[in-house]
Amino acid sequence: MAATFMEHWKRKQMRLNYRWDLTGFEEEETEKEKLTWKDRFPAYLTNFVSIIFMIGLTFAIVFGVIIYRISTAAALAISASPGGRSNIRVTVTATAVIINLVVIIILDEVYGCIARWLTQIEVPKTDKSFEERLIFKAFLLKFVNAYTPIFYVAFFKGRFVGRPGQYVYIFHSFRMEECAPGGCLMELCIQLSIIMLGKQLIQNNLFEIGIPKMKKLIRYLKLKRRRPVDHEEHMKKKQRYEVDYNLEPFAGLTPEYMEMRIWYNILRAVGKLAVIINAFVISFTSDFIPRLVYLYMYSESGTMHGFVNHTLSYFNVSDFQEGTAPNYPMELGYPVQICRYKDYREPPWSENKYEIAKDFWAVLAARLAFVIVFQNLVMFMSDFVDWIIPDIPKDISQQIHKEKVLMVEVFMKEEQGKLQLLETWRDTDKRKGENCNNHSPRSSMSHRGSVSSCHSCHVNV
Numbered sequence: 162m163a164a165t166f167m168e169h170w171k172r173k174q175m176r177l178n179y180r181w182d183l184t185g186f187e188e189e190e191t192e193k194e195k196l197t198w199k200d201r202f203p204a205y206l207t208n209f210v211s212i213i214f215m216i217g218l219t220f221a222i223v224f225g226v227i228i229y230r231i232s233t234a235a236a237l238a239i240s241a242s243p244g245g246r247s248n249i250r251v252t253v254t255a256t257a258v259i260i261n262l263v264v265i266i267i268l269d270e271v272y273g274c275i276a277r278w279l280t281q282i283e284v285p286k287t288d289k290s291f292e293e294r295l296i297f298k299a300f301l302l303k304f305v306n307a308y309t310p311i312f313y314v315a316f317f318k319g320r321f322v323g324r325p326g327q328y329v330y331i332f333h334s335f336r337m338e339e340c341a342p343g344g345c346l347m348e349l350c351i352q353l354s355i356i357m358l359g360k361q362l363i364q365n366n367l368f369e370i371g372i373p374k375m376k377k378l379i380r381y382l383k384l385k386r387r388r389p390v391d392h393e394e395h396m397k398k399k400q401r402y403e404v405d406y407n408l409e410p411f412a413g414l415t416p417e418y419m420e421m422r423i424w425y426n427i428l429r430a431v432g433k434l435a436v437i438i439n440a441f442v443i444s445f446t447s448d449f450i451p452r453l454v455y456l457y458m459y460s461e462s463g464t465m466h467g468f469v470n471h472t473l474s475y476f477n478v479s480d481f482q483e484g485t486a487p488n489y490p491m492e493l494g495y496p497v498q499i500c501r502y503k504d505y506r507e508p509p510w511s512e513n514k515y516e517i518a519k520d521f522w523a524v525l526a527a528r529l530a531f532v533i534v535f536q537n538l539v540m541f542m543s544d545f546v547d548w549i550i551p552d553i554p555k556d557i558s559q560q561i562h563k564e565k566v567l568m569v570e571v572f573m574k575e576e577q578g579k580l581q582l583l584e585t586w587r588d589t590d591k592r593k594g595e596n597c598n599n600h601s602p603r604s605s606m607s608h609r610g611s612v613s614s615c616h617s618c619h620v621n622v
Contacts, residue, residue, distance in 0.1 A: 164543035
């Protein structure tokens with residue numbers, strides 16, 4: 162789909178270039194004063210440090226939200242009733258996503274202003290260069306801002322929690338959060354839906370409709386205070402320019418482009434990146450690959466019977482560290498000696514107990530193989546679509562070819578006319594020269610005079 166869209170994008174761009182008579186247009190940039198790298202180095206250094214700082218700020222905010230999720234889940238688990246503990250995950254996820262949404266919207270506006278300032282201190286040569294640099298900075302910062310929480314849920318949450326008896330703790334107090342028994346895919350879908358839909362609704366309604374209307378109303382009230390409006394003037398129909406006078410000043414198309422991402426180079430890069438990300442999401446977030454591995458490598462009956470048991474490891478509760486065992490060991494009504502947890506590790510009766518088992522490496526190899534195959538297959542299909550769909554529409558290419566043929570014909574006719582004119586002048590000059598050579602000198606004129614008259618004949622020609 163992305164490859165098809167990109168090809169139609171190029172065809173539309175070529176059609177517009179032809180319609181606007183820009184097919185053979187080449188930009189010429191002139192510069193009166195040239196800045197050296199020494200002049201630009203402070204601006205480039207400021208850009209680099211500022212971008213790294215803002216990316217680090219985004220990571221720090223995401224880490225703060227993670228701390229909020231972990232601490233809130235722990236507090237609710239301690240204080241909530243047994244019936245309310247089942248809703249802890251939904252409550253924590255929903256509130257954390259709303260916090261992420263608010264932070265993303267605020268930082269989007271802040272990063273947009275900072276990106277414009279960073280581009281201005283670079284002093285680009287042309288407006289085109291200014292727009293390209295501004296687009297790159299704004300897209301980079303807003304991409305990191307919007308997708309860092311989603312990347313965390315997709316690729317990092319539940320990956321570094323440790324195991325029973327050896328959990329990973331933050332600040333020596335809070336355990337790292339884990340995914341639901343079915344994986345993090347459902348939580349990822351919830352987070353994507355809330356962030357993307359909420360971001361579009363709030364930005365479209367508030368920043369693009371609400372704030373401009375408020376500014377328009379304030380401007381109208383200020384104008385009304387300056388000069389009172391007569392009833393007759395108020396009732397008469399206003400001209401278009403009078404209505405447009407109260408509108409918000411035009412701020413350019415960059416915000417609209419930032420919302421839709423419609424630059425070719427960025428779209429192409431995002432399309433390539435999306436293929437890799439989707440491959441990793443399918444491979445590492447879901448149980449698609451572990452199911453295939455179990456079905457073709459470990460299943461004795463050739464079915465999925467026993468898959469869940471295969472994905473669970475054994476743990477002896479006597480191996481819990483002090484202070485980490487369950488508070489109510491008799492909650493089930495009987496003492497538990499062996500428990501199960503989702504991981505590929507050696508059982509407690511093995512020589513290398515709780516070490517990573519061979520099954521883990523087999524599943525990991527299958528996941529990486531799927532990523533490679535999926536990426537290359539999609540890239541091949543993308544290149545095939547790129548090859549099969551011409552960049553220039555057929556009618557446009559035919560029209561350009563006809564115009565080139567007409568230009569060549571006009572040029573040839575003009576050159577032939579020039580050649581004929583030169584031949585005519587040459588023949589005339591030749592005839593004049595022959596007339597001078599065949600001219601009989603008068604008897605009274607000397608030899609010098611005859612040569613002079615012949616020379617004057619050539620001069621007249």
